[in-house]
Amino acid sequence: IHLATENEQSLSELSDQAGCFKDTQTVEFIFLLSEKWHLDQCARYQAVELLERFMIKQVEQVCKSSRQNVKSCEQGQGSSWSSLKDQIYDTFVLRVVSCIQLASKLSLHYNIVNSDTALKFLQSLKYSYTKQELLESELAVLKSLHYQINVSTPLAYVELLLEVLGHNGCLLPAKPLHQMCMQLLDFSYLTRDTIYDTLLKIAIENSTPSKLQVAKFLTVKEDFMLLAVGIISTSVFILNPGQWKQVVEHLNYITGITSQSILEFSYALLKHIVGSTTP
Numbered sequence: 423i424h425l426a427t428e429n430e431q432s433l434s435e436l437s438d439q440a441g442c443f444k445d446t447q448t449v450e451f452i453f454l455l456s457e458k459w460h461l462d463q464c465a466r467y468q469a470v471e472l473l474e475r476f477m478i479k480q481v482e483q484v485c486k487s488s489r490q491n492v493k494s495c496e497q498g499q500g501s502s503w504s505s506l507k508d509q510i511y512d513t514f515v516l517r518v519v520s521c522i523q524l525a526s527k528l529s530l531h532y533n534i535v536n537s538d539t540a541l542k543f544l545q546s547l548k549y550s551y552t553k554q555e556l557l558e559s560e561l562a563v564l565k566s567l568h569y570q571i572n573v574s575t576p577l578a579y580v581e582l583l584l585e586v587l588g589h590n591g592c593l594l595p596a597k598p599l600h601q602m603c604m605q606l607l608d609f610s611y612l613t614r615d616t617i618y619d620t621l622l623k624i625a626i627e628n629s630t631p632s633k634l635q636v637a638k639f640l641t642v643k644e645d646f647m648l649l650a651v652g653i654i655s656t657s658v659f660i661l662n663p664g665q666w667k668q669v670v671e672h673l674n675y676i677t678g679i680t681s682q683s684i685l686e687f688s689y690a691l692l693k694h695i696v697g698s699t700t701p
Contacts, residue, residue, distance in 0.1 A: 425574060425578065425579055425582060425646075425647070426647060426677070428574055429574075429579075429645065429646050429647045432573075432644070432646075433641050433644060433645060436640060436641060436644055437478050437482075438637075438640075439478045439481060439482075440474075440478070440640055440643075440644050441474070441614070441640065441643055441644060442474075442477070442478070442481075443473055443474045443477040443478070444470060444474055444611070444614055445615070446612055446613065446614070446615070448470075448473070448518070449470055449611050449612055449614070450612060451518060452466060452469050452470055452473070452518060452521075452522060453466050453608065453611075453612070455518075455519075455522055455543070456469065456522060456525075458543075459522070459526070459533060459535050459539065460533050461522070461525070461526050461529065461533055461535070462529055462533075463577060463604055464529055464575060464577055464578075465522070465525040465526050465528070465529040466525070467575035467576060467577050467607070467611070468525035468528055468529070468573075468575055469518075469521045469522045469524075469525035470611065471573060471575055472521040472524060472525060472563065472567070472571055472573075473517065473518055473521040475567055475573075476517065476521065476563050476566055476567060477510075477517070479566045479567065480510055480517075480566065481510070483566075484507065484509075484510060513559070515544070515547065515549065516544065516549070516551060516555075516556070516559050517559060517562075517563065519535075519540050519543065519544060519556075519559075520540075520556070520559040520560045520562075520563050521563060522535060523535045523540055523560060524560060524563060524564070524571055528571065528572055537553050537556050537557065540556055541553060541556060544556075574646070575646075576607060576646045576649045576650055576653070577604075577607060579646050579647055579649070579650030580603050580607060580650045580653055580654060581600070583650055583651065583654055583673065583676065583677070584596070584599065584600060584603070584654065586676055587654070587669065587672055587673075587676075590672055590676070592665075592668065592669060592672055594658065594662060594665065594669070595661070595662070598661060599654075599657055599658065599661060599662075602657040602660060602661055603653050603654060603657045606653045606656055606657055606691065606695075607649075607653050609691075609694075609695065610649065610652075610653065610691065613694055614643075616694055617690050617691055617694055618639070618642070618643045618690075620690040620693055620694065621642070621686060621687060621690040622635065622636070622639045622642075624686050624689065624690060625639075625642075625686065647677055647679065648679060648683065648687060649687075651673045651677055651679050651684055651687070652684060652687030652688055652691060653691075654669070654673065655669065655670055655673060655684050655685075655687070655688045656687075656688045656691045656692060656695075659688055659692070670684050670685065
């Protein structure tokens, strides 16, 4: 109930820019760096979500500053939009590293990315940041997000739903199912836009959605509960197809998400896993 409420609240407060910083290249960079530093699965998703929330705040701040600077420029002072944009671009890799560091500290895993490790990595990319600048970057992320960084990731939704399914008598092989869910969750993060593009076309039964339909679909793309349900449904279909229908009914009962929506999400995900258009 707590996760469902949290999900509904975040969807009601969604920014128009939501999802802009979850592009494949950025997510892949975070995942690879998390693997390099031996972080657990939870930390990698947390880092993606932290970066997304922080960068949206940054962009909103830049837009606000640029509007103020229009007035200042008219009086012969203030910085240009392009210099503000350059500032975000130049510090992006540093912000990514800071988000991974913060995520590692939130995780219960024993591996925490300390300043020396982060600096060594940045220096390998020819960045000349100091330890002080690294600490200031972490603080900038914390302050921008008002220190509210311990947000639930889709992984928390997946794991809790798996627990509820087991409690409700769905006898599924826990370990292989959990592993499959993790693999599919990684896949859904790395191919996010193509999966949801397919899902939108299925939902509207049209291959050319309008701008308004794309904008309205944003809440679907950011719905962690739907993502978790879709991941579990698809995992069961791959591992235990005979139990798939029963699991979908259970998931519908637990979350209120319709069986049709679960089926459509599983189809969109499987389509890109298999790479086929065959129903």
